[in-house]
Amino acid sequence: MGATPTEAAAATNGREPSRLRGNLGTMQLFFTVLAFNAPLSIAVGFIPVVVGVGNGLGAPVAYLVAGALFLTFSVGFTSMSRHLPNPGGFYAYITAGLGRLVGLGASFLAILCYYFMLIASFSYGGLVLTVLVGKTLGGPDIPWWVWVAGLAVVVSVLGYFKLELSARVLIVALLAEICLVLLYDAVVVFTGGAEGLALDSFTPPAMFSGSAGVGLLLAMCCYGGFEASIIFREEVRTPDRTIPRTVYMAVAFVTCLYVFTAWVFVQAYGPGSVVDAAAADPTGSVLASFEHYLGRLATDLVTLLLVTSTFAAILAGHNILSRYLYNLSVDRILPKFLSAVHPRHGSPHRSSAAVTVLNLLGIAPLVIFGADPTMLYAVLFGIFGYVLIVLLLLTSIAIPVYFWRNSIRVSRWKSTIAPAVAFVGLLVGTVVATANIDVLIGGTKTLVMGTFVLVYGSILAGIGLALLYRQKRPETYARIGRQ
Incomplete structure (x- = not known):
């Protein structure tokens, strides 16, 4: 979407344009949507957890059900995107x-x-970089938080420029990790796995084995990035066509990748051994x-591609959060200063810088008090x-x-049937998540x-401010x- 004549004139005259451009x-x-999901990180860090803690051999089905739920959610979601031109993501939709x-x-x-x-x-990126440099490459043992500072600087620089630059970086990073995951999948299949290929994962006993509800919950958490498709609406070419097409492509692709890779992981160890190995x-x-x-x-x-995978997810998340700060500042909920648009790059450069500052402020006390980055990642990602499931539930109602x-x-x-089905599924997911929050x-x-005070307190704080x-x-x- 190019600049309007007014915006072009504003840039020419040295004034900041009034809206984002891209x-x-x-x-x-x-x-960009795919980067937020970090396919390699999901394959290495989440799929084995679904197998070990969730429904064991039925993990592929958990991802299949989650994918079907999000495809159903996408029906009303994409239809609304065609009729609601407001930027702002879930904030505007809800x-x-x-x-x-x-x-x-x-x-x-x-x-x-x-x-x-x-x-x-x-936290995870700093940890993986420490392992990569110190152990894999035999380099110096540099503290994880130093790498975090380096990542923050690089992400901040990319966030300053137009979104297309970030997108190009994400494409390169994503293609490499997807190719590696697919190579692993192909080799396991062609070698027959540990005990020969079998479809035990798709039988009713396997589907409902272990903690099926927890397995589905964990699988649902792997479908982040939904909002990236609409939060960048002002920066997308022909959004009424591009956004729906992207949503369906992304959900279908990650569902196929998750289901197939989860099944391959089961075959790699064999149905008789995989649950114990993953749980241990x-x-x-x-x-x-x-x-x-x-x-x-x-x-x-x-290890190397986990770094690029995590970096890609950070960059995608940074760009989403900077657009949130930008949209709230345009609405004057946050200071007007943050609503500035770069006259050349069309990016929310001040909001992007603010996100970088917030990230460093969030990491600093964790470093000072010696927090374990591995534990941080597990707790905060949970x-x-x-929160993502609660947001999706609210959107499914809206x-x-x-x-x-x-x-x-x-x-x-x-307008009704698909959103209603999605609402029921997300309501079940929210109930299961609330009941198993300690596992999550x-x-x-x-x-x-x-966690409950923080999550629901933030909603009440927003409502209270709106009333004021x-x-x-x-x-x-x-x-x-x-509006």
């Missing part, structure tokens, strides 16, 4: 459907969601499997997964309400209660949701 096509947006009070509450929740994802990913050492079991089927060099390559309130004529399948974040009762604006600053209240 020219993202389908493939660039597709890889406001348009459920009103400004809930909308602002949801925006605070979304900021919390992506902030925790970024802190978790930075989730990440170690995958790395050992890569080494067995692809050789020692492959495990070193996995909180991110829980979609049919939006169509009903605005009397928009679309098929009943798009792996923490004590104090941490669990703190309605009374004291009605002009700001009217702008909520990029």
Whole structure:
């Protein structure tokens, strides 16, 4: 989407344009969404957990069900994207459907969601870089937080420029890790696995083995990045066509990749051994499997590509969160200073810099108090997964309400049936997540209660602020949701 004449004139005269600009096509947006999901990180760090802690041999089915749920959610989601031109992501969608009070509450929740994802990913990235340099390459033992600072600087620089530059970097990083995962899958299949190829994973006993609910919950947490398809609306070429196409492509691709790789992992160890191996050492079991089927060099390559995979996820998350700060500043919820658009790059450069500062401020106390980056990643990513499901649940409610309130004529399948099915699935996911929050974040009762207070307190804080604006600053209240 190019600059309008007004924006072009503003840039020429040295004034900042009033809106973001970009020219993202389908493939660039597709890889941006995919980067947030970090396929290699999911293969190494999440699939074995679904096998070991979730429903064991039935892990591929957990991913299949989760994929079907998100494809169903996509029906109403993409239909709404064609009728709602407002930028702002879930913030705009939930406001348009459920009103400004809930909308602002949801925006605070979304900021919390992506902030925790970024802190978790930075921690993991610093840890993986320490292993890569110190052990794999035999270099100096540099503290993890030094690598985090380096990652933050690189991401900040890329976030300053136009979004297309980030997209090009993401495409290169993603292609490499996807090729490695597919190579592993192919070698295991062609060699017949440990006990010969079998379809035991797709039988009813396997589907409901172990903790099927926990398995589905963990699988659902691997479908982040949904919002990337709409949060960049102002920077996408022909968004009414590009966004729906990208959403379906991304969900279909990651579902196929997750289902197939989970099944391959089961075959790599054999149905009789895989659950015990995954439960004993989730990440170690995958790395050992890569080494067995692809050789020692492959495990070193996995370590290297885990760095690029994590970096890609951080960059995608950084760009999403910077757009959230930008949209809230345009609505005057946050200081107007953050709504500045770079006259040349069309990027929210000040909001991007603010995200970098917030990331460093979030990491600093963790370093000072000697927090374990491995534990940080597990806890914070678990909180991110829980918040993401709650956000998706709110969006699934907002979609049919939006169509009903605005009397928009679309098929009943798009406006009611598909959103209703998605709502039921996400409601079940939220209930299961709430009941198993200790498994999701792996923490004590104090941490669990703190998580609930933080999550639902952020929603209430947003609602309270919206009520205050309605009374004291009605002009700001009217702008909520990029109205």
